[in-house]
Amino acid sequence: MNIFDILGPVMVGPSSSHTAGAVRIGLVTKKLLGSVPARAMITLSGSFSATGAGHGTDRALVAGLLGMRPDNICIPESFDHAAKAGMEFSFAHEAIRGAHPNTALLEVWDKNGRTVAVQASSLGGGRIMVNKLDGVEINVTAERPALIVHNVDQPGHVAEVTSMLAHKSINIATLNLYRDKRGGYAVMVIETDQNIPASSLDWLKRVEGIIKVTCLNLGEEG
Amino acid sequence: MAFHSMEEILDYCRIGNKKFYEAVLEDDMEERKVSREESMKEMYVMWDAMLLASTSYDGSARSASHLVGGQGLAMEEYRRGGNTLCGDYLNQVISQALEMGESNACMRRIVAAPTAGACGVLPAVLIPFFRSGQAGHRQIVKSLYVAAGIGQVIASRAFIAGAAGGCQAEIGAASSMAAGALTALKGGANEQIGHAAAMAMKALLGLVCDPVAGLVEVPCVKRNVIGAVNAMTSADMALAGIGSAIPADQVFDAMREVGEKMHPSLRETGEGGLAATKEGIRITRSLVR
Numbered sequence: 110m111n112i113f114d115i116l117g118p119v120m121v122g123p124s125s126s127h128t129a130g131a132v133r134i135g136l137v138t139k140k141l142l143g144s145v146p147a148r149a150m151i152t153l154s155g156s157f158s159a160t161g162a163g164h165g166t167d168r169a170l171v172a173g174l175l176g177m178r179p180d181n182i183c184i185p186e187s188f189d190h191a192a193k194a195g196m197e198f199s200f201a202h203e204a205i206r207g208a209h210p211n212t213a214l215l216e217v218w219d220k221n222g223r224t225v226a227v228q229a230s231s232l233g234g235g236r237i238m239v240n241k242l243d244g245v246e247i248n249v250t251a252e253r254p255a256l257i258v259h260n261v262d263q264p265g266h267v268a269e270v271t272s273m274l275a276h277k278s279i280n281i282a283t284l285n286l287y288r289d290k291r292g293g294y295a296v297m298v299i300e301t302d303q304n305i306p307a308s309s310l311d312w313l314k315r316v317e318g319i320i321k322v323t324c325l326n327l328g329e330e331g
Numbered sequence: 332m333a334f335h336s337m338e339e340i341l342d343y344c345r346i347g348n349k350k351f352y353e354a355v356l357e358d359d360m361e362e363r364k365v366s367r368e369e370s371m372k373e374m375y376v377m378w379d380a381m382l383l384a385s386t387s388y389d390g391s392a393r394s395a396s397h398l399v400g401g402q403g404l405a406m407e408e409y410r411r412g413g414n415t416l417c418g419d420y421l422n423q424v425i426s427q428a429l430e431m432g433e434s435n436a437c438m439r440r441i442v443a444a445p446t447a448g449a450c451g452v453l454p455a456v457l458i459p460f461f462r463s464g465q466a467g468h469r470q471i472v473k474s475l476y477v478a479a480g481i482g483q484v485i486a487s488r489a490f491i492a493g494a495a496g497g498c499q500a501e502i503g504a505a506s507s508m509a510a511g512a513l514t515a516l517k518g519g520a521n522e523q524i525g526h527a528a529a530m531a532m533k534a535l536l537g538l539v540c541d542p543v544a545g546l547v548e549v550p551c552v553k554r555n556v557i558g559a560v561n562a563m564t565s566a567d568m569a570l571a572g573i574g575s576a577i578p579a580d581q582v583f584d585a586m587r588e589v590g591e592k593m594h595p596s597l598r599e600t601g602e603g604g605l606a607a608t609k610e611g612i613r614i615t616r617s618l619v620r
């Protein structure tokens with residue numbers, strides 16, 4: 110722990126896990142979608158559901174979806190800001206099986222119909238973990254950039270993606286492969302040391318057999 | 332490499348003939364690969380945010396549950412009346428602690444130190460010290476390094492979360508950090524900083540985390556007051572030359588042991604202590620959707 114984990118963060122209260130962590134979950138979801146969503150369906154589970162209202166968890170999640178950071182003083186009024194931004198949202202309360210006590214599932218759509226479903230939990234001290242993306246377990250901490258590629262389950266794609274990263278001098282920190290039984294496709298989750306440039310993402314999206322490219326770069330929140 | 336014991340910090344200071352804050356600052360430069368200026372600028376941002384939070388206190392704000400709000404304002408009016416038991420200065424400390432705790436509960440911007448629940452303790456002792464002209468910005472920022480260093484040792488030997496070790500790990504840790512910071516501000520020796528931190532933690536050892544309805548409101552806001560006042564008395568004792576019979580590191584180890592033995596209902600679950608009182612349960616029920 111560095112000294113600014115002890116003194117800090119500067120944040121809107123009242124709780125680092127239920128408020129600051131919830132803002133981060135919203136923010137990560139917005140980044141994974143690539144823009145402020147036009148529509149969001151948010152499911153609160155466990156203690157997020159039980160004590161979320163008193164901690165402003167609902168407003169914090171919406172604030173994050175709008176691109177606010179945990180120290181933004183507009184967080185308490187995020188519902189009004191969402192209305193102004195034309196973002197529709199709704200909340201449901203449901204126990205998500207096997208999930209960490211502070212968990213939310215955010216299903217979001219942009220205005221072009223692109224959609225992602227993000228299940229994430231707040232681990233305490235404002236730190237979060239993205240547990241699932243579109244139903245596939247990915248367990249990404251969001252403290253490093255990450256690239257998530259859905260592709261047809263056939264050989265060659267891992268080599269294509271990793272050589273593209275090598276070509277751009279992007280270091281791979283972790284690489285995991287999953288198979289989504291329902292979709293019949295494979296999912297690559299790559300955490301990197303550097304942000305992934307937009308041009309590489311565009312290139313990847315055009316590669317045959319690649320279904321969906323989702324990226325989480327650091328430091329772009331606005 | 333972050334420090335894991337007060338002994339390590341004191342040794343580092345002894346060998347290099349340094350002040351307590353320099354040890355923590357130099358360690359941060361090493362750990363995060365930043366310059367002295369970069370590190371101090373970042374610490375200044377924390378201090379600035381504390382000041383801003385204090386000046387933007389709104390006595391009319393109420394928390395989501397309406398349990399909290401306006402107490403800091405009431406205390407401030409009482410202090411201005413001039414007829415208090417604790418005297419003007421200590422009453423400023425009390426008001427400041429209440430205000431910051433309330434601001435947190437009312438979704439305003441604060442600095443977690445070390446947690447959001449305990450965010451009032453450090454500003455409560457530092458802001459009146461600063462406003463009364465006893466220290467400038469630079470000295471306060473240096474004292475924040477002392478606080479952070481102590482917090483780091485506590486985090487490494489024990490914990491700084493109510494869910495892990497009860498309120499002793501939040502208000503207790505904040506109080507210990509604040510006691511060290513105050514001792515440094517008053518020109519105390521490095522060893523005295525250690526004694527102050529130890530004495531402050533000893534006084535709050537065993538404090539449980541029992542928030543009503545699981546919200547960071549009751550008893551959290553008012554516990555910031557005891558954390559701040561306890562820091563003042565501990566620092567004064569240390570400055571008077573009174574030592575802690577048990578060294579700080581061993582006190583923190585004891586805090587860990589006590590926290591581990593603490594029943595889960597007393598670790599932020601909102602199921603024991605004040606939360607489980609008749610009134611606590613009534614409040615909880617009244618808040619259910």
Ligand code: SF4
Nearest residue numbers: 448493498501540551
């Ligand atoms: S009672 Fe619990 S939640 Fe409240 S300040 Fe203490 S440790 Fe934090």
